[in-house]
Amino acid sequence: MSMDTDEGKTVMCLLTDPEGTHLGSAMYIPQNAGPLQLTQLVNRFLDNEEMLPYSFYVSDEELLVPVGTYLEKNKVSVEKVLTIVYQQQAVFRIRPVNRCSQTIAGHAEAVLCVSFSPDGKQLASGSGDTTVRLWDLYTETPLFTCKGHKNWVLTVAWSPDGKHLVSGSKSGEICCWNPKKGELEGSPLTGHKKWITGISWEPVHLSSPCRRFVTSSKDGDARIWDITLKKSIICLSGHTLAVTCVKWGGDGIIYTGSQDCTIKMWETTQGKLIRELKGHGHWINSLALSTEYVLRTGAFDHTGRQYPPNEEKQKALERYNQIKGDSPERLVSGSDDFTMFLWEPSVSKQPKKRLTGHQQLVNHVYFSPDGKWIASASFDKSVRLWNGVTGQFVTTFRGHVGPVYQVSWSADSRLLLSGSKDSTLKIWEIRTKKLKQDLPGHADEVFAVDWSPDGEKVVSGGKDRVLKLWKG
Amino acid sequence: MPQGDYIDLHRKRNGYRLDHFERKRKKEAREVHKHSTMAQKSLGIKGKMIAKKNYAEKALMKKTLKMHEESSSRRKADENVQEGAVPAYLLDREDTTRAKVLSNTIKQKRKEKAGKWEVPLPKVRPVAEDEMFRVIRSGKRKTKQWKRMVTKATFVGPAFTRKPPKYERFIRPSGLRFTKAHVTHPELKCTFCLEIIGIKKNPNGPMYTSLGVMTRGTIIEVNVSELGLVTPAGKVVWGKYAQVTNNPENDGCINAVLLV
Numbered sequence: 001m002s003m004d005t006d007e008g009k010t011v012m013c014l015l016t017d018p019e020g021t022h023l024g025s026a027m028y029i030p031q032n033a034g035p036l037q038l039t040q041l042v043n044r045f046l047d048n049e050e051m052l053p054y055s056f057y058v059s060d061e062e063l064l065v066p067v068g069t070y071l072e073k074n075k076v077s078v079e080k081v082l083t084i085v086y087q088q089q090a091v092f093r094i095r096p097v098n099r100c101s102q103t104i105a106g107h108a109e110a111v112l113c114v115s116f117s118p119d120g121k122q123l124a125s126g127s128g129d130t131t132v133r134l135w136d137l138y139t140e141t142p143l144f145t146c147k148g149h150k151n152w153v154l155t156v157a158w159s160p161d162g163k164h165l166v167s168g169s170k171s172g173e174i175c176c177w178n179p180k181k182g183e184l185e186g187s188p189l190t191g192h193k194k195w196i197t198g199i200s201w202e203p204v205h206l207s208s209p210c211r212r213f214v215t216s217s218k219d220g221d222a223r224i225w226d227i228t229l230k231k232s233i234i235c236l237s238g239h240t241l242a243v244t245c246v247k248w249g250g251d252g253i254i255y256t257g258s259q260d261c262t263i264k265m266w267e268t269t270q271g272k273l274i275r276e277l278k279g280h281g282h283w284i285n286s287l288a289l290s291t292e293y294v295l296r297t298g299a300f301d302h303t304g305r306q307y308p309p310n311e312e313k314q315k316a317l318e319r320y321n322q323i324k325g326d327s328p329e330r331l332v333s334g335s336d337d338f339t340m341f342l343w344e345p346s347v348s349k350q351p352k353k354r355l356t357g358h359q360q361l362v363n364h365v366y367f368s369p370d371g372k373w374i375a376s377a378s379f380d381k382s383v384r385l386w387n388g389v390t391g392q393f394v395t396t397f398r399g400h401v402g403p404v405y406q407v408s409w410s411a412d413s414r415l416l417l418s419g420s421k422d423s424t425l426k427i428w429e430i431r432t433k434k435l436k437q438d439l440p441g442h443a444d445e446v447f448a449v450d451w452s453p454d455g456e457k458v459v460s461g462g463k464d465r466v467l468k469l470w471k472g
Numbered sequence: 473m474p475q476g477d478y479i480d481l482h483r484k485r486n487g488y489r490l491d492h493f494e495r496k497r498k499k500e501a502r503e504v505h506k507h508s509t510m511a512q513k514s515l516g517i518k519g520k521m522i523a524k525k526n527y528a529e530k531a532l533m534k535k536t537l538k539m540h541e542e543s544s545s546r547r548k549a550d551e552n553v554q555e556g557a558v559p560a561y562l563l564d565r566e567d568t569t570r571a572k573v574l575s576n577t578i579k580q581k582r583k584e585k586a587g588k589w590e591v592p593l594p595k596v597r598p599v600a601e602d603e604m605f606r607v608i609r610s611g612k613r614k615t616k617q618w619k620r621m622v623t624k625a626t627f628v629g630p631a632f633t634r635k636p637p638k639y640e641r642f643i644r645p646s647g648l649r650f651t652k653a654h655v656t657h658p659e660l661k662c663t664f665c666l667e668i669i670g671i672k673k674n675p676n677g678p679m680y681t682s683l684g685v686m687t688r689g690t691i692i693e694v695n696v697s698e699l700g701l702v703t704p705a706g707k708v709v710w711g712k713y714a715q716v717t718n719n720p721e722n723d724g725c726i727n728a729v730l731l732v
Contacts, residue, residue, distance in 0.1 A: 152557045170563075282660060
C-alpha cells in the first residue's frame with residue numbers, strides 16, 4: 001500500500017458498502033487520496049484477486065476529486081468521521097454508440113418490437129405487417145421472414161437460452177419460431193381472446209432447458225404455456241381489466257400489472273394468487289424487476305462464452321445470486337397516475353416508496369443490469385433516474401421534445417438509451433448525468449429500442465418501417 | 473270448443489277409442505295438406521292474411537336454421553389487418569394527430585387571451601335575490617326590514633367574526649356554513665373530501681362572491697396538499713380550483729369537480 005503520507009493532513013473515513021456493512025474500521029486517510037487510491041484500498045481490504053473498479057459516494061454525491069478538495073468544497077468538518085459508500089462497477093466498459101451503421105428496410109409496416117437474443121448474436125423484430133423478421137448482425141441484412149401471424153405482431157421474446165423465439169399478436173395468437181431456420185414450430189397457440197400485451201420466460205436457473213413462458217393479454221388473463229407440449233398449462237385469471245405487463249421473477253413468482261390498478265403475484269406450480277399489491281390510482285403501464293436483465297440473459301455474460309446445457313443452470317444461478325445479493329428482489333411499477341411505486345413484494349404488501357415527479361404518465365420503467373438504478377420514461381418528454389435500492393430521485397434527463405416511449409440500459413449500467421416520439425434516440429451517461437450522444441436519423445416515431453447484451457450494437461425500429469443499427 | 477268437462481269425464485271413465493291415437497296422428501298429418509290447399513284457394517282478404525302469417529313463419533324458421541348452422545361450424549371471424557400499426561402500450565390510447573395538436577395549442581392561446589376559461593358547467597341557472605335572501609324583520613314593532621338572511625350554503629374563513637348584531641345586514645346562519653367539499657378528480661374518477669380555502673367566483677354576481685355564498689357553478693379553491701401534486705418546477709401544489717356541481721342547500725354537502 002504505497003500512499004504518500006508526507007502531506008500530513010489526514011481525515012478520518014469509514015468505508016461502507018451500499019447495504020450498510022462497514023469495511024474495516026474508521027481509519028485515517030490522507031487528504032490527497034482520490035478515487036484511484038480508494039479503489040486500491042477497497043480491493044486490498046476485500047482481498048480481490050483482480051483490481052475491480054469501484055465508484056465512491058459521499059452522502060449520495062459521487063466522489064470524483066481527491067478527498068481533500070471535496071472537503072474544502074463542501075466545508076465538511078475534519079473532526080467528524082466521513083462515511084464513504086463504495087459500489088462495485090462492472091468490470092467491462094461499453095463504448096457508447098455514435099453512428100448509424102446501417103438502415104435496413106424490409107418491413108412493410110411500422111416496426112413494433114425489437115429484441116436481441118440473450119447471447120447478442122441474433123436479432124428479431126415484429127411489425128404491423130404481421131411478420132417477424134430475423135436479421136443477420138454480421139452482414140446487417142435480412143435473414144428470415146417468418147410468416148404465420150394474422151394481425152400485427154405486438155411482442156417478441158427470446159428464451160434465456162437463446163433456442164426459442166416466441167411472438168404474440170393483436171389477434172391473441174402466439175407463434176413459436178426456430179431461430180436457426182426461421183420456421184414456425186407447430187401451429188399458432190390460441191387461448192387468449194384479445195391481443196397479447198407481454199411475454200416473459202421462466203428463468204434458466206429455475207428450469208434448465210427453457211420450457212415455460214407466461215403471456216399477458218387484454219382479455220384480463222395471463223397464461224402459462226409449455227413450448228414442448230405446445231399448449232396452455234395454467235390460466236391466471238383474476239384481473240378485471242386488461243393485463244398490461246407480466247414478469248417472471250427469479251424466485252419463481254409471476255408478477256402481473258393491469259389496468260385495474262393492481263399488481264398480482266402468482267405462484268407457478270398451480271397458478272394460485274399469492275398477493276395483491278394495491279396503491280396505484282390508474283392503469284399500470286410497466287413493471288420492472290431488479291434482477292430482470294440477468295434473468296433475460298440467463299447464462300450468457302459479457303465474455304460471450306457458450307456453456308453446455310447442464311452447466312447453463314449452474315452459471316445462470318451464480319449470476320443471479322451475484323446480482324441479487326442478500327436483499328430481496330425489488331419491483332418497480334409505472335402507472336398512468338404519473339407516479340411509480342417501489343415494492344419489495346416478498347417482504348410486504350405495502351410499497352417501499354412512492355416515486356413522484358413525472359408530469360405525465362410513466363410509460364416504461366427499467367432497472368439497470370446491476371440493479372442500482374431505475375430509469376423511467378414518461379410522456380412528459382423526460383427520463384428520470386432513481387436510486388434502485390432506496391427509490392430516491394437522482395436526476396432528470398431532459399432533451400427530448402416528444403413523449404419518451406422506451407428506455408434500454410447498456411450491459412455495464414453506465415449508459416442509458418431512450419427512444420421517443422420525436423424520432424430521436426438519446427444516450428445519457430450515468431456518471432456525469434448528462435446527455436452523451438444524440439442519435440437522430442429516424443424519419444418518424446421510434447417505437448422500440450434495444451441494446452445488445454454484449455454492448456456492441458443498438459437497434460431501433462419505429463413508424464418509418466426501417467430498422468436502424470447503431471455502432472460505436 | 474267443449475263447454476264443461478264432459479269429454480274429460482267420459483275419457484276418465486271409459487278411456488279412449490281403440491283407434492283414437494292412430495286417427496289423431498293421421499289427421500294431423502293431413503293438416504299440412506289441408507292448410508296448403510286453403511292457402512292456395514283462399515281469395516281476398518282471407519288469402520292475404522294467411523299469406524302474411526305464412527311469410528312470418530318462414531322468416532323465423534330461416535333465422536333459427538341459420539343460427540343452428542353457425543354454432544355447428546366454429547370459425548373465428550376474420551379480422552382485417554388495419555393500417556397504422558402501433559405497439560401494445562399505445563393500443564388503448566387515442567393519439568391525437570399532429571395537425572390537431574397544433575390547432576389545439578393555437579385555440580388555447582386564443583382562449584387565454586380572451587379570458588374565457590373552460591369549466592365543466594359553463595351555464596348555470598341564475599338565482600334570484602328573493603330566493604337567495606330571506607327578509608328578517610327586526611325592531612321593537614318588527615317593522616324594520618333591512619336585514620337579510622342567506623338561505624344558501626356559505627363559506628366563511630376560519631378567522632371569521634360576526635359584525636356586531638345591531639349593524640349586521642347579511643346573516644349567514646352557522647347551520648349553512650361548510651368547510652369541506654367532496655371534490656372529484658375528472659380523470660382519475662376518485663373523490664376526496666378536501667378543505668375549502670376560499671370562494672373564487674360565484675356566477676350570480678360579485679356580491680355573492682364577497683359574501684361567500686356557494687351555489688351550483690361557483691368556483692371554489694380547495695386544499696389539495698393531500699393529493700401530492702407537483703408543479704413542473706418541483707414545488708408542491710396545495711391549492712386548486714374546483715367547481716360546485718350540486719345544490720348544497722338541498723343536499724347538505726358540497727360536491728365539486730376539480731379543474732385540471
